[in-house]
Amino acid sequence: xxxxxxxxAKQVGVAPSTVSRVINGSAxxxxxxxxxxxxAMVEMDYHPNSLARNFxxxxxxxxxxxxxxxxxxxxxxxFFNRSVYAIETVVQENGYNLLITNDRDDDKRSSVEKLxxxxxxxxxxxxxxxxxxxxxxxxxxxxxxxIILGEPEIEKNETSWVDVxxxxxxxxxxxxxxxxxxxxxAFILENRTTVFAKNRVEGYEKALEEKGxxxxxxxxxxxxxxxxxxxxxxxxxxxxxxxxxxxxxxxxVIAYQVLCALKEINVSTPNDVGVMTFxxxxxxxxxDPPLSVVDVDTFRLGEQAATxxxxxxxxxxxxxxxxxxATKLIIRESTKGKTK
Amino acid sequence: xxxxxxxxAKQVGVAPSTVSRVINGSAxxxxxxxxxxxxAMVEMDYHPNSLARNFxxxxxxxxxxxxxxxxxxxxxxxFFNRSVYAIETVVQENGYNLLITNDRDDDKRSSVEKLxxxxxxxxxxxxxxxxxxxxxxxxxxxxxxxIILGEPEIEKNETSWVDVxxxxxxxxxxxxxxxxxxxxxAFILENRTTVFAKNRVEGYEKALEEKGxxxxxxxxxxxxxxxxxxxxxxxxxxxxxxxxxxxxxxxxVIAYQVLCALKEINVSTPNDVGVMTFxxxxxxxxxDPPLSVVDVDTFRLGEQAATxxxxxxxxxxxxxxxxxxATKLIIRESTKGKTK
DNA sequence: TTGTATGCGTTATCAT
DNA sequence: ATGATAACGCATACAA
Numbered sequence: 001x002x003x004x005x006x007x008x009a010k011q012v013g014v015a016p017s018t019v020s021r022v023i024n025g026s027a028x029x030x031x032x033x034x035x036x037x038x039x040a041m042v043e044m045d046y047h048p049n050s051l052a053r054n055f056x057x058x059x060x061x062x063x064x065x066x067x068x069x070x071x072x073x074x075x076x077x078x079f080f081n082r083s084v085y086a087i088e089t090v091v092q093e094n095g096y097n098l099l100i101t102n103d104r105d106d107d108k109r110s111s112v113e114k115l116x117x118x119x120x121x122x123x124x125x126x127x128x129x130x131x132x133x134x135x136x137x138x139x140x141x142x143x144x145x146x147i148i149l150g151e152p153e154i155e156k157n158e159t160s161w162v163d164v165x166x167x168x169x170x171x172x173x174x175x176x177x178x179x180x181x182x183x184x185x186a187f188i189l190e191n192r193t194t195v196f197a198k199n200r201v202e203g204y205e206k207a208l209e210e211k212g213x214x215x216x217x218x219x220x221x222x223x224x225x226x227x228x229x230x231x232x233x234x235x236x237x238x239x240x241x242x243x244x245x246x247x248x249x250x251x252x253v254i255a256y257q258v259l260c261a262l263k264e265i266n267v268s269t270p271n272d273v274g275v276m277t278f279x280x281x282x283x284x285x286x287x288d289p290p291l292s293v294v295d296v297d298t299f300r301l302g303e304q305a306a307t308x309x310x311x312x313x314x315x316x317x318x319x320x321x322x323x324x325x326a327t328k329l330i331i332r333e334s335t336k337g338k339t340k
Numbered sequence: 341x342x343x344x345x346x347x348x349a350k351q352v353g354v355a356p357s358t359v360s361r362v363i364n365g366s367a368x369x370x371x372x373x374x375x376x377x378x379x380a381m382v383e384m385d386y387h388p389n390s391l392a393r394n395f396x397x398x399x400x401x402x403x404x405x406x407x408x409x410x411x412x413x414x415x416x417x418x419f420f421n422r423s424v425y426a427i428e429t430v431v432q433e434n435g436y437n438l439l440i441t442n443d444r445d446d447d448k449r450s451s452v453e454k455l456x457x458x459x460x461x462x463x464x465x466x467x468x469x470x471x472x473x474x475x476x477x478x479x480x481x482x483x484x485x486x487i488i489l490g491e492p493e494i495e496k497n498e499t500s501w502v503d504v505x506x507x508x509x510x511x512x513x514x515x516x517x518x519x520x521x522x523x524x525x526a527f528i529l530e531n532r533t534t535v536f537a538k539n540r541v542e543g544y545e546k547a548l549e550e551k552g553x554x555x556x557x558x559x560x561x562x563x564x565x566x567x568x569x570x571x572x573x574x575x576x577x578x579x580x581x582x583x584x585x586x587x588x589x590x591x592x593v594i595a596y597q598v599l600c601a602l603k604e605i606n607v608s609t610p611n612d613v614g615v616m617t618f619x620x621x622x623x624x625x626x627x628d629p630p631l632s633v634v635d636v637d638t639f640r641l642g643e644q645a646a647t648x649x650x651x652x653x654x655x656x657x658x659x660x661x662x663x664x665x666a667t668k669l670i671i672r673e674s675t676k677g678k679t680k
Numbered sequence: 681t682t683g684t685a686t687g688c689g690t691t692a693t694c695a696t
Numbered sequence: 697a698t699g700a701t702a703a704c705g706c707a708t709a710c711a712a
Contacts, residue, residue: 004705015683020707030681047457052705055395055688062439067428081421088407088440092451097460098440099402100428111432117387120437228626256626283623286568286596344689355699360691370697392689395704 003044011040023048062097063309064121066112068129080127083149083302087125090306096122103130110135116144123313125305128152128161128195145312147305151195151322160312162304162323166196167203169294169327173248173276174207176292176329180337182246182274186219186237188230188258189250200250200278219244223254230254234261238273245338246274252281255291259334274335289333300325343384351380363388402437403649404461406452408469420467423489423642427465430646436462443470450475456484463653465645468492468501468535485652487645491535491662500652502644502663506536507543509634509667513588513616514547516632516669520677522586522614526559526577528570528598529590540590540618559584563594570594574601578613585678586614592621595631599674614675629673640665 005023009016014033021027022037029037040046054060065087084100091098099121103112112135115121123145126135131152136159139146148161170187177185187204189197201220221237223229230249234257237244249255255277262269269275269289276292277284284291304323312318345363349356354373361367362377369377380386394400405427424440431438439461443452452475455461463485466475471492476499479486488501510527517525527544529537541560561577563569570589574597577584589595595617602609609615609629616632617624624631644663652658 005707006705016705017684017707018682020705021682024707026707028681033682049705050458050460051391051395051398051400053707055391055690055704056706056708058391058688060391067425084440085407088442092442092444100424100438100440102428102432104432118390120390253622253626256623260626260628282593283596286593286600288600345691346689356689357691357700358698360689361698364691366691368697373698389689393691395688395706396690396692398704 002049003046004049005046007044008037008040008046011044012036058119060097060120060122061095062099062121063091063306063313064099064101064112064115064124066124066126066130067100067102068127080298082298083305086299086302087306090303090310094310096310113138116142123147123309125149125309131159143316145309147309147312149301149305151199153195156322158320160308160320160322162301162308162325163196164296164298164301165324165326166199167206169203169278169296170200170248171203171207172327172329173278173294174204176331177246177248177274177276177335178207178211180274180335182335182338184213184219184242184244185246185248186221186244187248187250188221188223188233188254190223190227190254191225192220192222197250204248218242227251227253227257230257231261234258235265238262238265238267245272246276246335249275249277251279252277252284252291252293255284256287259287259291270334270336271339274337276335280330285332287334289336292332292335293330295328295330297325297328342389343386344389345386347384348377348380348386351384352376398459400437400460400462401435402439402461403431403646403653404439404441404452404455404464406441406443406464406466406470408443408467420638422638423645426639426642427646430643430650434650436650453478456482463487463649465489465649471499483656485649487649487652489641489645491539493535496662498660500648500660500662502641502648502665503536504636504638504641505664505666506539507546509543509618509636510540510588511543511547512667512669513618513634514544516671517586517588517614517616517675518547518551520614520675522675522678524553524559524582524584525586525588526561526584527588527590528561528563528573528594530563530567530594531565532560532562537590544588558582567591567593567597570597571601574598575605578602578605578607585612586616586675589615589617591619592617592624592631592633595624596627599627599631610674610676611679614677616675620670625672627674629676632672632675633670635668635670637665637668 005016005019008019018029018033019037022029022034065084088098101111101115103110115124125147126149128148128150131148133154136155148159151163152159152161174185191197192201221233223233247258249258255275258275259269262273267273278294278296280293280295284293308321345356345359348359358369358373359377362369362374405424428438441451441455443450455464465487466489468488468490471488473494476495488499491503492499492501514525531537532541561573563573587598589598595615598615599609602613607613618634618636620633620635624633648661
């Protein structure tokens with residue numbers, strides 16, 4: 001048996017409650033007994049039993065991070081992972097533990113519901129893909145603290161969430177391309193179903209409108225979820241009567257496909273066609289040519305989410321809050337401008 | 341206040357202990373009362389309080405996964421992340437929760453020590469980089485279940501660990517290159533300090549010896565931690581009197597640098613020089629040419645680690661065990677063979 | 681400033 | 697097969 005608060009009390013000759021009080025600083029204790037107790041704790045190698053502590057407090061001091069189970073790759077997504085790192089850091093700094101769980105179903109009850117009902121965590125962070133109407137309703141009904149990672153499809157104004165400013169990201173990207181002399185800008189996306197994809201399209205279209213360009217839709221291409229398709233799509237685009245002279249991509253793999261396709265048909269980047277992409281993947285600076293990117297600060301994303309959630313946990317009527325994090329352009333060679 | 345075991349007992353007209361027994365199946369209960377209790381639990385929307393449960397059992401039903409804090413990129417390492425996903429899956433299947441923590445120091449006491457002393461987890465998984473002599477000693481002294489992810493530098497035989505067969509991985513890679521007609525095989529590594537790097541060198545050298553090649557060291561190049569250096573290193577290698585005709589790389593970014601360097605000096609891959617790398621990064625199949633790789637099954641790595649740890653937790657005198665997971669070659673164009 | 685007593689929800693031991 | 701009761705380690709309301 002490990003040494004407990006009682007052992008310390010007995011050793012020092014005080015009541016267990018006094019020991020508890022010095023541990024928590026929850027009352028004024030004479031310096032003298034405080035010293036004696038502290039000394040005894042060290043000597044006897046005492047460590048508070050968090051199981052008992054949590055039980056007595058009715059709190060887990062843990063926050064749950066939900067991972068989208070439908071996607072094996074969530075964990076290999078470099079961007080998501082920067083967020084996880086940030087979350088872990090913030091959570092730990094605040095004395096909480098980070099518990100990671102998949103939202104796969106055990107039987108009828110999802111593991112997320114279990115976390116909530118069985119008091120395994122004090123609050124949860126969930127990706128927008130896991131923010132189903134059913135789960136949101138459940139959480140709100142139980143007044144359970146939660147925050148969504150990424151703008152949700154529903155209840156945008158009645159929930160707390162953090163997201164990257166995807167709309168502004170593509171808007172500034174397009175404007176940068178215009179500035180560097182590109183005129184007809186295409187946009188190749190992995191798919192258009194997600195909220196963030198829609199926001200990116202929105203920003204893209206806004207920039208085009210401001211420039212007075214009408215034929216927007218022709219330049220928006222969807223890979224249908226298969227990034228490999230970007231290769232053929234690029235070649236087709238360039239074959240068009242009104243071929244684009246710049247291509248914005250929704251991620252690095254697509255951008256790589258685009259670069260390869262352009263090379264194959266002897267179109268020079270950036271001299272003939274500029275290429276730009278979202279997400280500053282490690283590879284992007286080594287590409288040929290190095291890629292200009294819309295950099296997304298996923299560390300801050302996670303940081304904000306965790307900070308906000310902890311505030312909510314510690315203050316039940318903390319108001320819902322939506323945070324939108326600015327993107328940043330990293331300009332490299334692939335958008336240097338046309339030569340002619 | 342949430343409904344407790346007592347409420348159920350009162351409602352049904354039995355003792356709390358009886359309710360507890362049906363929840364845990366820890367004794368034979370008449371079908372009749374069992375039914376009544378189950379019914380009441382559903383009706384009253386009862387959920388066991390895991391805080392109380394853990395406290396009573398003296399168990400957290402959580403396992404800790406330690407992340408190497410010194411490396412911001414741990415979380416963006418796609419390979420490590422596949423392991424995390426596997427660990428999470430196994431852990432959850434066994435009714436445990438996964439708690440993630442950085443091993444950064446709070447004050448004098450590391451957060452890992454806290455996990456152990458304060459009974460926040462029942463066992464831990466730690467990367468070999470975190471397996472310091474001090475920590476190992478502490479864990480063994482407290483008879484605390486743990487398993488190391490990656491062959492540790494110390495106490496190889498007195499600890500449980502899982503690793504990929506790095507030695508065999510490079511050995512088979514080199515043999516594959518020989519088979520496809522390449523004769524002089526170089527090896528470019530990020531650095532040679534880690535255990536896994538040493539193992540890879542070992543396997544490489546073994547394959548060379550079997551072939552009867554002596555001048556091994558000349559062909560082993562170290563990037564000194566900076567992958568960009570692979571570019572210059574490659575050009576230098578090819579400038580050598582006895583230039584290699586194949587290059588094995590320790591990761592994809594290095595391989596990409598090598599491909600670029602070869603292109604710049606007009607050396608064809610795979611016709612003049614074969615290129616091969618460790619780790620099947622998402623990009624590798626899209627490279628020009630698509631890269632042959634030594635694929636490392638990091639999912640199984642994590643799976644094994646978690647499975648083993650849980651066995652140890654549930655059976656205190658489960659013996660130490662070292663698991664070495666085989667690698668697999670994925671052959672693509674970059675090692676197709678020389679034309680002349 | 682400190683001690684006493686009680687409770688948190690569950691499990692386990694000992695009865696019956 | 698089931699009930700009564702103690703115990704887990706800590707926190708806190710109330711007393712002193």
